[in-house]
Amino acid sequence: MEFLQELNKPQLEAATHINGPMMVIAGAGSGKTRVLTYRIAHLIKNGVDPFNIISLTFTNKAAREMKTRISDIIGENEGRNIWMGTFHSIFSRILRIEAEKLNYPSNFTIYDTQDTKSLIKSIIKELGIDEKVYKVGMVYGRISGAKNNLISAVNYATNPEIQEEDKRTGKPEIGRIYKAYVQRCFRSGAMDFDDLLFNTNVLLRDFPEVLVKYQHKFKYILVDEYQDTNFSQYLIIKQLAAAHENICVVGDDAQSIYSFRGANIQNILNFQKDYPDFKIYKLEQNYRSSKTIVEAANNVIANNKEQIPKEVWTSNEEGEKIKLQRSLSDNDEGVFVANEIFNLKNNKQLSNDKFAILYRTNAQSRSFEEALRRLNLAYKIYGGQSFYQRKEIKNLLAYFRLAANNNDEEALKRVINYPARGIGKTSLDKLTIAANENSTSLWEVIKSPSKFGLKFNSGTLNKFESFYSMIRSFSVRLDSNDAYDLAKEMAKTTGILKELGGDKTPEGISRFENIQELLNGIKEFSDSDGDGDLKKLSDFLIDVALLTDADADDDSEPKVSLMTIHAAKGLEFPVVFLVGLEENLFPSQLSLNSRADLEEERRLFYVAITRAEKTLVLSYAQTRFRWGNLIQCEPSRFVDEIDAQFLEFPSKTTEPKRKAFSFDQERINFSSTGKSTSQNPNLKPVRKLKTSPPSNFESDDASLIATGMEVMHEKFGKGKVIATEGESPNKKATVFFPRVGHKQLLLRFAKVKILN
DNA sequence: TGCCCGGGTGTTTTT
DNA sequence: CACCCGGGCA
Numbered sequence: 001m002e003f004l005q006e007l008n009k010p011q012l013e014a015a016t017h018i019n020g021p022m023m024v025i026a027g028a029g030s031g032k033t034r035v036l037t038y039r040i041a042h043l044i045k046n047g048v049d050p051f052n053i054i055s056l057t058f059t060n061k062a063a064r065e066m067k068t069r070i071s072d073i074i075g076e077n078e079g080r081n082i083w084m085g086t087f088h089s090i091f092s093r094i095l096r097i098e099a100e101k102l103n104y105p106s107n108f109t110i111y112d113t114q115d116t117k118s119l120i121k122s123i124i125k126e127l128g129i130d131e132k133v134y135k136v137g138m139v140y141g142r143i144s145g146a147k148n149n150l151i152s153a154v155n156y157a158t159n160p161e162i163q164e165e166d167k168r169t170g171k172p173e174i175g176r177i178y179k180a181y182v183q184r185c186f187r188s189g190a191m192d193f194d195d196l197l198f199n200t201n202v203l204l205r206d207f208p209e210v211l212v213k214y215q216h217k218f219k220y221i222l223v224d225e226y227q228d229t230n231f232s233q234y235l236i237i238k239q240l241a242a243a244h245e246n247i248c249v250v251g252d253d254a255q256s257i258y259s260f261r262g263a264n265i266q267n268i269l270n271f272q273k274d275y276p277d278f279k280i281y282k283l284e285q286n287y288r289s290s291k292t293i294v295e296a297a298n299n300v301i302a303n304n305k306e307q308i309p310k311e312v313w314t315s316n317e318e319g320e321k322i323k324l325q326r327s328l329s330d331n332d333e334g335v336f337v338a339n340e341i342f343n344l345k346n347n348k349q350l351s352n353d354k355f356a357i358l359y360r361t362n363a364q365s366r367s368f369e370e371a372l373r374r375l376n377l378a379y380k381i382y383g384g385q386s387f388y389q390r391k392e393i394k395n396l397l398a399y400f401r402l403a404a405n406n407n408d409e410e411a412l413k414r415v416i417n418y419p420a421r422g423i424g425k426t427s428l429d430k431l432t433i434a435a436n437e438n439s440t441s442l443w444e445v446i447k448s449p450s451k452f453g454l455k456f457n458s459g460t461l462n463k464f465e466s467f468y469s470m471i472r473s474f475s476v477r478l479d480s481n482d483a484y485d486l487a488k489e490m491a492k493t494t495g496i497l498k499e500l501g502g503d504k505t506p507e508g509i510s511r512f513e514n515i516q517e518l519l520n521g522i523k524e525f526s527d528s529d530g531d532g533d534l535k536k537l538s539d540f541l542i543d544v545a546l547l548t549d550a551d552a553d554d555d556s557e558p559k560v561s562l563m564t565i566h567a568a569k570g571l572e573f574p575v576v577f578l579v580g581l582e583e584n585l586f587p588s589q590l591s592l593n594s595r596a597d598l599e600e601e602r603r604l605f606y607v608a609i610t611r612a613e614k615t616l617v618l619s620y621a622q623t624r625f626r627w628g629n630l631i632q633c634e635p636s637r638f639v640d641e642i643d644a645q646f647l648e649f650p651s652k653t654t655e656p657k658r659k660a661f662s663f664d665q666e667r668i669n670f671s672s673t674g675k676s677t678s679q680n681p682n683l684k685p686v687r688k689l690k691t692s693p694p695s696n697f698e699s700d701d702a703s704l705i706a707t708g709m710e711v712m713h714e715k716f717g718k719g720k721v722i723a724t725e726g727e728s729p730n731k732k733a734t735v736f737f738p739r740v741g742h743k744q745l746l747l748r749f750a751k752v753k754i755l756n
Numbered sequence: 757t758g759c760c761c762g763g764g765t766g767t768t769t770t771t
Numbered sequence: 772c773a774c775c776c777g778g779g780c781a
Binding site: 088089197257417423 | 758
């Protein structure tokens with residue numbers, strides 16, 4: 001097993017651990033994927049059947065990469081038998097096998113975020129609940145959070161604490177919406193993302209024989225990115241592992257960045273409780289980055305209070321300093337980065353794929369796209385609006401979905417009048433009401449409206465009838481037709497091709513091309529793997545909701561990668577531009593009210609820095625367009641947390657040519673003085689220039705603040721203290737602001753003044 | 757029923 | 772600024 005020789009001591013120990021529970025705490029860049037892959041290879045070489053291994057990853061991309069790497073060692077035939085994928089894809093697979101136990105069809109639809117929100121929205125309307133108070137996103141968040149903690153709709157509505165909480169925040173109807181939502185999904189034969197995990201839990205809980213079956217199958221369990229699992233996922237793992245306890249989890253608490261999605265670091269602590277005789281391995285040597293980058297990252301993360309002690313180090317060379325770049329505006333930032341890539345490419349003979357631009361929010365990509373395009377640099381955006389989420393694509397997919405699962409309400413609503421066939425809102429409302437009253441699906445009502453006491457004029461009835469029979473004609477061919485043949489015909493028969501083909505605007509042409517691209521993709525699917533089986537459209541459709549753009553990589557030419565930091569997790573690049581490092585953007589404005597949120601932002605910053613191998617550029621802009629307004633920005637506090645010895649302040653020449661503002665002059669003078677303090681001197685002039693709002697806002701001493709007081713907050717205005725909690729410096733206050741509602745404030749950070 | 761216009765509203769992050 | 776939604780009109 002010569003492959004094991006490439007490992008260092010702790011890596012080797014972890015990779016050759018065979019039986020019993022184990023946890024690997026792996027610092028950034030310490031080779032955890034390598035350990036996981038080699039461990040799997042080692043298991044197989046030691047007689048473990050690949051069929052008995054399940055390996056859960058965070059993204060499909062990570063899964064595929066690992067699969068390739070394992071196949072390289074043990075051969076593809078063995079490798080393909082390992083169950084490897086995301087929680088969502090693996091458990092949707094199991095749910096399809098076991099669906100009937102839960103009274104679901106095995107071809108259930110997976111609702112993506114759009115479908116879910118659209119359904120919640122209709123429910124809120126139908127129930128006559130105020131949409132202004134019950135914002136769809138917020139309701140979805142509550143329902144999702146409940147599901148991730150395995151709180152069913154019934155539990156939710158009967159749990160006194162939750163009801164109390166919802167009443168206190170003025171939203172007592174969420175339980176009702178949750179109930180209706182679950183019913184509607186069920187009648188539609190649909191599960192949302194959270195259901196895939198929730199229902200797996202139900203399955204394992206209510207059907208002991210199923211649990212035993214999968215416990216027996218998955219004798220060896222591996223979980224990557226364990227710090228980002230939520231309770232629902234945790235419990236699935238725990239149950240599956242209960243029989244053999246051959247469980248291996250790999251994670252890094254410093255890289256936990258998904259708590260907003262219910263991820264819980266607590267799971268790492270639970271691990272020690274659940275498996276007292278577990279073995280722990282710590283990987284602390286970083287192989288990815290230069291000393292400078294590793295130490296800067298250590299600087300940053302040291303500011304977090306809550307973490308498992310570990311010391312990441314590297315024997316790599318010291319490397320370049322981290323460049324700090326200031327631009328006048330968001331557009332200039334784009335130009336700077338594009339120019340810099342252009343130059344580095346030429347000077348160092350690097351291909352495009354060696355570069356990544358990382359940002360906090362998807363909306364920031366625009367200025368970089370424009371600038372890169374102008375220099376003819378090929379780039380690829382990961383995440384954001386994915387191909388499969390585009391309207392035209394979703395519309396065609398909705399026809400496929402509806403053909404495969406006639407009860408899919410969201411699919412039906414999407415296409416029943418697209419292209420326009422004269423079935424409008426009024427008719428649809430009638431149908432919906434009848435479906436609800438009779439606890440059935442829309443489809444059943446359309447099939448025979450009269451059965452449900454509905455009266456329509458004959459023209460409308462004819463329209464229903466022809467829509468119904470068109471869809472049915474597709475449905476009956478699903479099992480006998482080739483995916484591509486059927487898809488192409490559906491695109492034609494439904495009128496989609498004609499509709500889009502007639503639109504000669506640039507957007508229309510692009511939409512048409514997207515449809516063609518989707519059809520091409522299906523063709524590829526049809527032609528793939530010549531094992532003789534018929535490739536069905538329903539098979540193509542199965543996990544389409546779980547696919548993201550990153551899964552459809554085309555490597556025709558090397559491209560610059562643009563993505564959010566969340567999406568960059570697990571990746572590495574020789575050159576990284578970390579952009580938009582401004583207060584209120586990164587850290588996000590919404591994270592400033594609690595220590596936990598701020599620490600998560602800092603971990604995110606840590607993840608971002610540690611993606612870089614050799615060159616790291618930190619960039620911020622002084623002004624930025626937001627909500628259509630030009631706003632002044634100040635540099636992110638995180639930049640200050642890096643010791644100045646690791647930073648380099650670039651010369652003026654890298655800034656795009658344009659009339660300098662007066663403060664630009666100031667910056668040059670300042671840096672030429674060569675003043676060196678322990679902090680970053682170049683940040684200070686900007687700080688002074690902050691124009692909004694003048695910060696003579698003095699906070700009062702936190703210890704004085706008490707329940708009942710009227711206070712003034714710098715951003716939220718006047719408010720009343722409802723409760724306080726803890727002692728300073730960690731004293732928190734719940735304050736009600738008429739303008740923004742209830743807020744939890746950590747008084748150390750919040751700018752609050754006592755009014756009376 | 758379908759289209760167009762205007763106002764209101766909103767931004768983390770993802771499977 | 773962009774998008775979405777609702778209202779009003781053809």
